Amino acid sequence: MTGRPARRAPLQARATLRLAAFIALAITALSVLGMGLQYRLVAARLATAQQALLAADLDGLAALYEQRRIIALRQAIDYRAAARTGDEMLLLMDRQGGVLAGTRADWPAGLPPLGEGFAATETQEFTDGGRRWTGVARVLPGGFPLLVARSLDPVEQTLAALRRGIAGLTLAMLAAGAGVGWLAARSVMGRIGRINALADRVAGGALEARLPGPRAPDEFGLLETHVHGMLDRIQNLNRATHRLSDTIAHELRTPLNRMMQKLDRIEGQAVADELRTEMRGTIRIFDSLLDISRAEADQGTGGGLVPVDLSAVAAEMWELYEPLAEDKGLTTAATLTPGLMVLGDRNLIAQLLANLLDNAIKFTPPGESISLTLAPGADRHQMRLADTGPGLPDAIRDAAFERFVRAERDRGVRGHGLGLALVRAIAARHGARIATPQTEKGFVLEIGWPKLPASE
Amino acid sequence: MTEQKRILIVEDDSETAAAVAAMAEGLGCTATLATTYAEGVAAATSGDFAVIVFDRMLPGGDGVQAIASIRAAGSTALILVLSALGRAANRVEGLEKGADDYLAKPFEPDELRARLRALLRRDSMQVLDNDLMAFGDLEIRLKARTVHVQRRHVALSPKEFDLITFFARNAGQVVTRMQLLEKVWNLHFDPQTNVVDVHVGRLRRKLEGAAGRPVIQTARGEGYVFAPLTGTGM
Numbered sequence: 001m002t003g004r005p006a007r008r009a010p011l012q013a014r015a016t017l018r019l020a021a022f023i024a025l026a027i028t029a030l031s032v033l034g035m036g037l038q039y040r041l042v043a044a045r046l047a048t049a050q051q052a053l054l055a056a057d058l059d060g061l062a063a064l065y066e067q068r069r070i071i072a073l074r075q076a077i078d079y080r081a082a083a084r085t086g087d088e089m090l091l092l093m094d095r096q097g098g099v100l101a102g103t104r105a106d107w108p109a110g111l112p113p114l115g116e117g118f119a120a121t122e123t124q125e126f127t128d129g130g131r132r133w134t135g136v137a138r139v140l141p142g143g144f145p146l147l148v149a150r151s152l153d154p155v156e157q158t159l160a161a162l163r164r165g166i167a168g169l170t171l172a173m174l175a176a177g178a179g180v181g182w183l184a185a186r187s188v189m190g191r192i193g194r195i196n197a198l199a200d201r202v203a204g205g206a207l208e209a210r211l212p213g214p215r216a217p218d219e220f221g222l223l224e225t226h227v228h229g230m231l232d233r234i235q236n237l238n239r240a241t242h243r244l245s246d247t248i249a250h251e252l253r254t255p256l257n258r259m260m261q262k263l264d265r266i267e268g269q270a271v272a273d274e275l276r277t278e279m280r281g282t283i284r285i286f287d288s289l290l291d292i293s294r295a296e297a298d299q300g301t302g303g304g305l306v307p308v309d310l311s312a313v314a315a316e317m318w319e320l321y322e323p324l325a326e327d328k329g330l331t332t333a334a335t336l337t338p339g340l341m342v343l344g345d346r347n348l349i350a351q352l353l354a355n356l357l358d359n360a361i362k363f364t365p366p367g368e369s370i371s372l373t374l375a376p377g378a379d380r381h382q383m384r385l386a387d388t389g390p391g392l393p394d395a396i397r398d399a400a401f402e403r404f405v406r407a408e409r410d411r412g413v414r415g416h417g418l419g420l421a422l423v424r425a426i427a428a429r430h431g432a433r434i435a436t437p438q439t440e441k442g443f444v445l446e447i448g449w450p451k452l453p454a455s456e
Numbered sequence: 457m458t459e460q461k462r463i464l465i466v467e468d469d470s471e472t473a474a475a476v477a478a479m480a481e482g483l484g485c486t487a488t489l490a491t492t493y494a495e496g497v498a499a500a501t502s503g504d505f506a507v508i509v510f511d512r513m514l515p516g517g518d519g520v521q522a523i524a525s526i527r528a529a530g531s532t533a534l535i536l537v538l539s540a541l542g543r544a545a546n547r548v549e550g551l552e553k554g555a556d557d558y559l560a561k562p563f564e565p566d567e568l569r570a571r572l573r574a575l576l577r578r579d580s581m582q583v584l585d586n587d588l589m590a591f592g593d594l595e596i597r598l599k600a601r602t603v604h605v606q607r608r609h610v611a612l613s614p615k616e617f618d619l620i621t622f623f624a625r626n627a628g629q630v631v632t633r634m635q636l637l638e639k640v641w642n643l644h645f646d647p648q649t650n651v652v653d654v655h656v657g658r659l660r661r662k663l664e665g666a667a668g669r670p671v672i673q674t675a676r677g678e679g680y681v682f683a684p685l686t687g688t689g690m
Contacts, residue, residue, distance in 0.1 A: 254472070254561065256562040257562035260565070261472065261475040261565060304545065319615060324654050345545070347544040351544070354643075362649075
């Protein structure tokens with residue numbers, strides 16, 4: 001068969017993918033937070049270390065200044081300047097702004113000397129020659145400006161390397177999360193897809209469908225086991241229904257049959273004929289109930305259905321009932337498109353039509369009309385039976401298709417209220433849709449029959 | 457009839473079996489009884505029976521399954537399945553598996569009698585090599601699908617022709633409404649209205665109009681008798 005509904009896999013995978021993405025993002029966010037804290041700690045440690053180096057420089061210079069003031073300071077700075085690494089900035093000037101000693105020839109712009117003495121306080125950060133520095137600027141007693149600073153480059157390089165590491169790691173984690181999520185989603189989808197496919201088949205009526213192969217010892221295996229348990233139960237109930245109706249049939253029909261045979265021996269009494277008529281009525285109700293429950297139990301199972309020419313069955317049944325309608329004085333009209341095929345049971349379809357036509361003729365008064373139309377629709381064959389009779393009373397409009405529901409006004413008309421219930425059960429057995437649209441006058445019933453799937 | 461025809465009844469319910477046997481004897485046949493599936497198949501394949509009445513839910517098996525083995529053994533008996541499995545699907549299944557007729561329990565004695573008669577008649581009926589069925593001045597031509605009364609053509613609808621053909625094959629005997637529905641319309645359910653009456657009525661009026669005498673009579677109880685030659689059957 002080619003009529004299977006299209007797979008919905010891309011839609012179904014969304015939930016799993018969303019979950020995987022959420023987990024990957026959450027883990028990544030937590031890691032980034034952790035690395036951020038670490039980064040701040042490292043940055044603080046590096047700043048402290050830089051401060052300590054600066055303090056050590058200042059302590060050394062302070063000790064020399066204690067001994068021989070500016071002279072010693074100048075010698076020391078000269079000595080340091082000669083052996084400079086580039087990461088330090090030292091400058092001692094005289095009162096007139098001349099350089100006494102240092103690693104550079106001028107005072108950096110925009111850097112005011114603050115206070116005097118060698119304490120490592122009031123440090124200032126500034127930019128010079130495109131590099132970041134931290135240091136202290138002083139004016140020593142007697143008007144000698146002194147600048148002691150250290151480059152922040154090593155710190156910043158370390159931090160930059162750290163930032164690059166964090167960024168790379170974050171990207172790698174996102175990529176890994178996406179990859180693992182995709183793989184997990186794919187594997188989960190594969191296994192859920194199996195179960196979904198099974199559910200589709202069961203919903204399509206194949207109650208005996210099961211997943212092949214062994215169950216995996218995990219939660220999916222457990223789910224499959226549970227689904228199988230459910231299906232076994234449904235199948236057993238279905239079998240029990242069938243068995244029950246067969247048993248009822250046998251156990252009740254046999255005694256009914258004996259009664260019928262014994263009645264035959266009572267000759268020529270009116271009461272025997274009445275009894276026979278009563279029994280016939282009882283058997284009809286009994287047969288209808290069995291037919292309804294069997295059609296309902298078989299609903300959705302394709303078993304027993306074969307390609308049937310719906311148009312031909314409709315034409316035959318119309319031909320069978322039309323004279324009855326004419327004799328009653330009804331105007332009749334049938335428009336049947338020939339050759340419309342369905343997957344069905346000819347007898348059941350005929351029975352459905354018999355019940356509908358019988359009802360229409362029974363309830364429509366002489367002079368009115370009944371009509372039957374069958375036409376191909378977009379996705380279903382549309383059957384429409386309309387009469388201009390009294391229509392359905394509003395009181396039973398919703399319940400008309402239930403068993404034993406009859407309108408008050410029809411108490412005098414023969415019937416037991418099972419006709420439409422059987423119509424509904426037979427339609428459901430064929431996957432056909434029944435509609436009873438409101439009309440100004442009379443009763444209209446429409447049935448949309450599923451088309452026979454194109455043969456391959 | 458020169459010799460008595462034999463009917464085999466395979467039925468586990470003794471009362472039903474007795475009723476069917478009485479009916480068979482009433483039709484001028486000898487009845488043989490069997491009560492289990494195995495017994496039934498053994499009897500069916502060994503004896504020369506005209507008709508076999510087989511139940512379905514028997515101790516040991518389903519009568520419908522027996523049809524194939526009975527046929528395989530070379531029996532030409534006509535088989536009527538008589539069963540409590542009376543839904544349309546069961547009947548269709550039985551007929552598809554080779555039963556010549558299928559009647560659901562509970563059945564009306566008249567109904568079974570009519571069916572047995574039809575089967576017995578079929579058993580003795582000669583295959584006609586021409587396509588003409590003639591009843592006095594009433595002639596049915598099967599290939600041309602025409603009916604003439606006193607050489608005058610009677611216009612019939614296709615279904616009416618099927619109807620008169622079935623009547624003609626069972627001329628002189630009671631034919632029930634249920635038989636007509638099954639054999640002429642191929643419908644295996646009770647339509648609850650006597651739709652058949654309307655069709656038989658139309659056919660009857662046409663034939664009477666042409667022949668000037670009753671051709672189809674209503675039988676007491678359940679059916680009709682096709683009696684084209686005035687008086688009783690032929």
